[in-house]
Amino acid sequence: MSKLVQQATEELRAAILEAAGRAVAAGSLPAEPMPAFTLEVPADRAHGDWAANAALVSAKAFRMAPRKIAEALSAQLSLDGTCFDRFEIAGPGFLNFFYSPRFYAGVLREIRERGADYGRSGYGRGKRVMVEFVSANPTGPMHMGNARGGALGDCLAAVLDAAGYDVWREFYVNDAGNQIEKFAASLEARYLQLHLGEDAVEFPEDGYRGDDIRERAAEFSAEAGARYVEAPAEERRRALVAFALPRNIAKMKADLEKYRITYDRWFLESTLHEDGEVAETVQILKDKGLTYEKEGALWYRATDFGAEKDEVLVRQNGNPTYFAADIAYHRNKFQRGFDRCIDVWGADHHGHVARMKNAMDAVGLDGNKLDIVLMQLVRLLQDGEPVRMSKRTGKAIQLADLLDEVPVDAARFLFNMRESGSQMDFDLGLAVRQDAQNPVYYVQYAHARICSILKALATEGVQPRACTEEELMLLRAPEEMELIRHLSAYTGEIVGAAKDYDPARITRYVITLATLFHKFYTACRVKGEEEPLAAARLELCLAAATVIRNVLTMFKITVPESM
16 A cells, blocks of 8 residues: 555554543443454445444454444544544444545645655565466467466566565476477478478378478578488487577567567576486485386376376486476576566466475475466457457467557557456457547546646646645545545555456556546546646646556556547
């Protein structure tokens, strides 16, 4: 929560405890310690800005009806010097409190003073957090799930940073193991087909059949010619992978950078094999008696940690499995000093969550410090109908296709409108609309509208100025107070989004902010009022613009001054 909101709640808690002490001294409450109570924002703000359940939780300790306790407290309760000016007893004994005009003035002063830093807090205390997201297979192009995962992961990292964590973004590249062997075999078949004819070379039954494989094989052939047709298969495959894989990774980086996503590190799985970390991790499990051999393979006793079945760590051919490498990678993360590691995975990986957390316990780490955000599927729509193919290519829509068809602002905003656990529809038609139906346009327009107001007033010689507390206390219209209350909640929303790993909460927050601004501006004129009130309303406009800009900038969405 913002400094002012935190101050307000601390003042409120102290006032209630002081009232209890006075009530005990007056004999209206028994001399018993008051149990811990909570302060929360009522669902309906007509019932107050904060509600305290102090009377309800004290009923057992005081052996009194909650309503009687509330009455005893209210008789002794003083709000002098606090951010509140009145309270009332509600229902069975809730105490509801209402902000004073000074609080509303203080919110606007805090936003003015903090500017671009408003919303940021020290909640995370600088703890080191890694967010690993997208981590798409480098053997082919990125798809729609990666589009959603990219927006979700990057915005989650941004929210954690704003909440005071030291955040690291990482992409894990699966450049080793079975999928690379399959990639090599697929490239080899297409390369040989180019030189020997498609009928002469059988394509692997489980190979990658996408056009991207044909394109990479053709590019390799254009550079190497027929030199590798007669070469040993192992040499040929190694050369093909050495040529194609870096190009695929470079394409992924370029697509993600177009999506405004950059990483602190692209971590190659192959390094875990080369530096012996996979072998070392397997040895740790062996030494702990958590493995056994069966049918020539080495198995991990996952069932010892509650899993339904054991897992293969090393295949019969001596090659470690993907699971073994994954354990080594997560062990590597924690060994780099991260206090918490967050993975953003597709929902189809739900069965892997407990296995990986338990594996961290098995290698002597704390699986509770590994958090998995599971992300549901995306359905693309056009005019209400599902879309699976790109008009441009006639193939399944990839991330690159999407970013060619819709603005990056819209993609990042719309993919971050629903919590990760919800399935979502992405409407291609909506994403390109330039009207209030498009949520990102609607929010950007609110900012542009404020800039337009400022420019129009400037032509008349009216400039924003810092208002006094008394001038800001003139803002008493319901629309003004509702907007300021929402602005005051921004820091708390950031902290809540960080706690819940739900950056969509901030997207929803800023949509509401735009709505409340439009509502305020329709009801409350800036131009034509007495100068002190006009100046205060202009400061409210600036505060709304500041918070909209802070949200959009945090999520790497452009902040237009005109539209």
